Amino acid sequence: MTGDVEENTVTQQGTGPSAPLGGGGRVTMQQVALEAGVSISTVSKVMNGRYGVSSQTFDHVTEVINRLGYETSLVARSLRNARTNVIGVLVADFEPFSTEVLKGAADAIRGTGYELVAYSAGGRFDEHVGWERRYLSRVMGTLVDGAVLVTPTVTDVQYDGPVVAVDPHTGRSSLPTVAADNLQGARMGVDHLLSLGHRRIGMVTGRADLVSAQLRERGYREAHAAAGVPVDESLLADGAFDPEQAREAARTLLGMAEPPTAIFAANDLSALSTLEVAAELGVEVPGQLSVVGFDNIPESALSHPPLTTVQQPMRQLGHDAIAMLVALIAGEQLDETHVTLDTTLVLRRTTATLGDAS
Amino acid sequence: MTGDVEENTVTQQGTGPSAPLGGGGRVTMQQVALEAGVSISTVSKVMNGRYGVSSQTFDHVTEVINRLGYETSLVARSLRNARTNVIGVLVADFEPFSTEVLKGAADAIRGTGYELVAYSAGGRFDEHVGWERRYLSRVMGTLVDGAVLVTPTVTDVQYDGPVVAVDPHTGRSSLPTVAADNLQGARMGVDHLLSLGHRRIGMVTGRADLVSAQLRERGYREAHAAAGVPVDESLLADGAFDPEQAREAARTLLGMAEPPTAIFAANDLSALSTLEVAAELGVEVPGQLSVVGFDNIPESALSHPPLTTVQQPMRQLGHDAIAMLVALIAGEQLDETHVTLDTTLVLRRTTATLGDAS
């Protein structure tokens, strides 16, 4: 008894033509109700498995739902309900670092009952600063139950919803945070160079306004201090985390009267630029110059020669952030609000003992 | 006459305590209006830059908006408006392939005026098939203006909204599609092996139900046919795109009385498994065995030795999909509804001339 009503004007029914083609043919609960000959709220009850529906009605409505391919609109439901069971990951752009974090987050989300959606600010640098606040406002509390901010530039978000920051770019934030140990990592990288016998170690620094960059430079200095090697300030050149500017910095360093025998770059992109400049200048790596990067992005394994670098556990960052966020949403108290993960040294082919033309 | 009914129990109203603290303190348009002493619709006009607001009111409301940090809710706006200026990318999971596609999409979205959001089905394999339809229904027409489906298993989506599929897993779909040329790529990979002098070339095949796998096997056969080399059917082993099963297949192949001198794997993951098995068995690569993969996922550059493979332009897939979708949304007619991108051979260290113990 699907639809043999007699004298109604219900000319178009069944599958096809009732849906308009303009908007995109979304089937609404309204239409299901009409088609099934029940009220809209009954359909709602069926969709949500609420009690108070006769099994006969239930079956019938279910059949119509399936036939029409109806799904509740995420938007409408979100607007009505407090909870959405969706967690948002907000990134400035989909680039190597953030996508790695995303993979870790996807991993961690499994089995939690949450769904993951990722928003990209689209790399629009004009409105770069503040995107996190704007996006947060737009989705929190309606579309998502909580959010992970990846490399936010603003951390004083006075937002009281569940939010976790991954590798925030400025200062120790008031937000729960998970980041890699930039200081220890940088020390490790420079220690490695030092242990290889290098004494004139240059550094291509990162963007001065970002803590991660500051920490890496500090690690460079501390490693020197611990080894009793004085730092020659002229050996620090600003790379600003920008490939082009890093190239410039490398050129400066390698063009010195007494050039460094090793260079520590604030990130892999800068290290890769350094490698390029060395090649242009005919400086052999690692024979005449050792290079160490930071991050271990996938690309760094593909360079010539493959880059020795300090790896930060990008996926783990995402994983832990989700774990913290889920706990936060559940109303739990976090043991640690600022998690710091260890970095490791990945030895590839850009470093060699001083004077050893490997 | 806002609410001055006399003897009602309307005790709580106004600014503060009416908002629950649980949800997260979202500022609503309502609150802005109250604070600014104007109507809610005036705030709306200001937010959207509509005409019909005195510059004085405009400035005042703007000030309040900024002070309160108000942003319109994406959800509420979506519900009301037909357009959202958001494009959705739907992926089964965030894994190497899909994130590469995502990067390409992010690249292409710039300057289009659209924002990108990525949904992950969360890799829940129990409800794997059909996730694309479900998600599509849930977000299309409300949250997003169009969608890109990455590796959907269902392509007969009878959806009439703007949707583009990337590397669909089954059949030539009715949807506009962009995919790599699996046939040509496989031929190229096997041709390479053939040109190196190999005549007994094994293949670790992919999941038989996916077109990409079928095409790759067909390429293997066509390359043989073109070279006049007969295919020994016992040299094909099922790897099912699964690392473990691929390992099994490789074991079978390499354990034969007369083992192949080269193996073409249906994807990089399978090739990597093959490499592992070869190492376990003491078979030298490329000295005793040449291996070619398919995909060129980042991991393949890190294997020992680095894998020679057929690369498909993953980012380009995402890029082109977005371009097509944007055109579609704009109501344009697509010149080509099924775009096929070329693959390229990436020569690394797992192949060598037959008999050449390089």
Add this chain to the structure above:
DNA sequence: CTGAAAGCGCTAACAG
């Protein structure tokens, strides 16, 4: 130039 009112699609009381 401004505000009141009607909904977008859905859920959750509350009546029948």
Add this chain to the structure above:
DNA sequence: CTGTTAGCGCTTTCAG
């Protein structure tokens, strides 16, 4: 067991 009703936050006619 079923339907009516009142909004979630917002945009948009349409009156004042």
